[in-house]
Amino acid sequence: MEQLKQKIRNEGIVLSDRVLKVDAFLNHQIDPVLMQQIGQEFARRFRDEKITKIVTIEASGIAPAIMAGLELGVPVIFARKHQSLTLTDHLLTASVYSFTKQVESTIAISTNHLSPNDRVLVIDDFLANGKAAKGLISIIQQAGASIAGLGIVIEKSFQAGRQELEEAGFRVESLARVAALSDGQVVFVE
Amino acid sequence: MEQLKQKIRNEGIVLSDRVLKVDAFLNHQIDPVLMQQIGQEFARRFRDEKITKIVTIEASGIAPAIMAGLELGVPVIFARKHQSLTLTDHLLTASVYSFTKQVESTIAISTNHLSPNDRVLVIDDFLANGKAAKGLISIIQQAGASIAGLGIVIEKSFQAGRQELEEAGFRVESLARVAALSDGQVVFVE
Structure with a gap:
């Protein structure tokens, strides 16, 4: 997605050979117009999958997920990563x-x-080693729901997450x- | 806002005389169409205020805030309530x-x-005693920015938050x- 790559080039900060900081438009400050474009792109790719729910994880997954849900x-x-009095x-x-x-945290x-x-579409801001994605998949499978796929905003292709998820089908x-x-x-990636 | 009140009547759960659970459409599962209507209503009310930024707090404030930001x-x-490696x-x-x-948590x-x-519009899901709102106001004032007002999805008018914020101007x-x-x-409230 070219607008996203351009935004990463212009506003992303490389903190180390493993950490990319995108606090300017995704992880702390959020660009709503870019999120809408991202939501539209996820919707385009999964339009024929008869999605009934989107599942994401707080906090940075919410903005792209809500825009995909709207589309x-x-x-x-x-x-949720943190216990709440109302989550009873x-x-x-x-x-x-x-x-x-x-x-290490428990998500619920x-x-x-x-x-x-x-039929669930999983959306998250980053995919690196795939720990969060696998946690969400486990929860969805515990509920007996089916998984249409994963929509990721930024993938670190040099880590094993994507490969492991694809190998799991x-x-x-x-x-x-x-x-x-x-x-x-x-x-x-070219 | 009538659609919101209807949703609260139909899907809200009164857990006690102080706790209203709206996990079906705001605090755990989120209704994107309702969030869009909420964003449009906040935008309508603050359209003339020359807003340059919206500030909210993770996690439940993000969905209404992003829709208001889009509008x-x-x-x-x-x-953020929790420390992150990239928030350096x-x-x-x-x-x-x-x-x-x-x-008790530190927000940053x-x-x-x-x-x-x-010129900042503060948006949050709930206003009760106003602790979160006052924390956000403190941070915005530390930055030297001005505050146009607060947009709240659900106010517990039987708690002191609104009154204290209005008394503070x-x-x-x-x-x-x-x-x-x-x-x-x-x-x-009628």
Whole structure:
């Protein structure tokens, strides 16, 4: 997706050979117009998949997911990482290690909002080692719902997440695929 | 806002005389069409205020804020409650106690994204005692930016937040004002 790659080139900051900071338009400040374009692109790619729900994870997945949900006309569920007084339902959970936060956390979705009749599109901001994606997949499978695929805003193609998800049989659609972060530059997959 | 009140009546769950659960369309599962209507309504009410940025707080503020940002054509910043490896900038912070999570947390916004030239609309999902709103206001004022007002999805009018914010001189626009939660029913302000 060319607008996204241009934005990464112009406003992304390479912090190391593994960490790309996109706090200017995705992870802290968010560009709503870009998010709308991203939502439209996810919708275009998964339009024929009879999606009934989108599942993402707080906090940075919410903006692209909500725009895709608007385009596809389906609700969005965000998995919670932190306990809340109002989240009192029976919960489906998975344990996820976050590289960027360096903590293991439990993510949870209420059983109220997913059923075996659902066909789910998983959306997230980043795909690196795939830990968050696999946690979401585990929860969706616990609910007995089917998974149409994963829509990723930025993929770090030099980490194993995509390969492992594809080997497990999942369709992965990433809007920007980063081949390498080197000398402060972002190199995209051709 | 009538669509929102109808949604609260139909899908909100009164957990106690102080806690209203709206996990079906705002705090866990999100209704993108309703969020778009909410964004349009915030934009309508603040259209003449020359807003340059919207500030909200993760996670439930993001969906209504991003839709308002799309309508007003301005970026959205979400304050972070949790430290991230990529949030390495100089930070403006405030301490906020969350009633629904029963924890004190530090919320933070990078100095990179707010300046004295900004005129900010604060958006959040709930206004109760106003702790989160005051934390966001403190951060925006630390940045030297001005505050056009606060856009709230659901206000608990039986708690002191709105009154205290108005007494401090801030405009508060709430799309649904809850007068009381009693006998499992939501009573709105007339």
